[in-house]
Amino acid sequence: MAQAKSAGALVDPAFESSVVAKLRSVLGDSSAMTPLHAPEFSGNEWELVKDCLDSGWVSSVGTYVDRFEREIAALSGAEFGIAVVNGTAALHVALIVAGVQPDDEVIVPTLTFVATANAVRHAGAVPHFVDSSPETLGMDPAALAQHLSTIAERKDGRVINRDTGRPIAAVVPMHTFGHPVDMDPLLALADEWRLPVVEDATESLGSHYKGRPCGGLGAVGTLSFNGNKILTTGGGGAIVTNDPEIARRAKHLTTTAKTPHRWAFLHDEVAYNYRMPNINAALGCAQLSQLGERIARKRHLARQYIEAFDGIDGISAFREPSYARSNYWLNTLLLDTIMIDHRDPLLAALNDANLMCRPVWTLMHRLEMFADCPRAPLKVAENLESRIINVPSSAALGTSGEGVTA
Known part of the structure; x- marks a missing residue:
């Protein structure tokens, strides 16, 4: 021995x-x-992708993008879906539309894929790492409650980290390997502290928490369709929400903040070229039927x-x-x-x-x-x-x- x-x-x-x-x-x-x-490609992927090629609608405008957004929102229990180029981009914009500002802190699990923390940095904010539950492998609501009671205070309508002086602006639970975080106590805790929940559901498409689909449980959720996920668009992600204003702003920010006009290129803020191409969405639509x-x-x-x-x-x-x-x-x-x-x-x-x-x-x-x-x-x-x-x-x-x- x-x-x-x-x-x-x-x-x-x-x-x-x-x-x-x-x-x-x-x-x-x-x-x-x-x-x-x-x-795995065992449905009508070839047919739908070929339709994109034959029609010429391969970029960020097309019927498959619209269809994919509707179907992904429905699967997530959300009213709105915005398809983007990858899960990191989805997280980045979700944090912004949730109200995260530069130099804010964002609560994230330390046990997560690096994209969760990277997205916080992309938004100009600071990751604040918290512990996991052995029952879920994801964020532990009880441990977070204890931690906030120790380091956080309310001041001028915001939650402040007494140790750093920075505002805490959001909580980002991640459903590790597809296993849902215990969301009810986490949502109650976030509501107590008036913190929006940005749900990192990038690994949990099709998972359910107490009968409710992951992705649509917080103020805004994010999904990933990388090649190693349960279904893939090659690369790709999505933002899902029930809030029409969050959805409107997320769509605006991911399409270069271009304002509607018949021909002019008018943009009203610095934004991102994050829209999912139609050809990727076609692949996704074929994959969805197999989920x-x-x-x-x-x-x-x-x-x-x-x-x-x-x-x-x-x-x-x-x-x-x-x-x-x-x-x-x-x-x-x-x-x-x-x-x-x-x-x-x-x-x-x-x-x-x-x-x-x-x-x-x-x-x-x-x-x-x-x-x-x-x-x-x-x-x-x-x-x-x-x-x-x-x-x-x-x-x-x-x-x-x-x-x-x-």
Whole structure:
């Protein structure tokens, strides 16, 4: 038996090979690399993209953009959708239309993809990092409440960080790997402090929180359609909201702030050329018709992982929170804390076995450009960082069947 250096406990030296065997029992044997999350094109993508090419409507104006926006809004439980070039652009503009101003602070999880924090910087604001919940992997409302009670005060109609003197302007929960944050207490807390919630739903298209779709739960939400998402437009994102003024301004800012005129080029503020091209939206419209089946297959794959690792010492498959129905965008294995020294050897063994597996992102407060940003105690996120391994999660790896139950 070998000893885990950080925990001082005995572990099985054959642990890595046993985990590889468990994944193979789900995925089958193959000499080819199994990607972490591959795109899938099994509908009428060719037909709709060819229609764009034949018609010449390939840029930022066209019927597919309008259709895609309507369908994405409906799927998110929102009235309005604005299609943009990627999820980071969606977050950037969503923060602006939510009222974030330069030098404000924005509450974001430290356990997130870098785009969440980058978008805050793009808006001229400062990320303020908070902890995660072990039940959701996303922002912890109770920990945030405790943190705000310690560092925040109301002054002149704004929430001020007493430690920095800067206003706190918004809260950005991110539904990690498609698992919904516990939004009701978070929304209540944000309402108590009069802070808008910008919902980072870039990984959670098709996920539901207490029966309500992710994306439309806050003042404004954002989605991503990158090539590794549950459906793709090649690149792309969207802003969704129920607020007509937020929607109007988001559309204006993402289309260079051009004012209507038959021929003149008149712009009334500095803005962004973020509009999604029609050809990308055509791809998205074809993908949308497959979303329900893909989620069913991904949930079936998640069930297989959960069953394969049930009762295995040292590691388990993460399952959705009890109140949620997740799209299981990325399936996650969680090492027991006593096994954290196995993370990197396990990643090496899995990738050597042609199973593309990855750790969670480096926590935002550990990145050099964000090291000086304000932060809450981050003990849970730091623990999760050492334990998370994402495993192959493409919808094509699953078969239709009964989904995961809470």
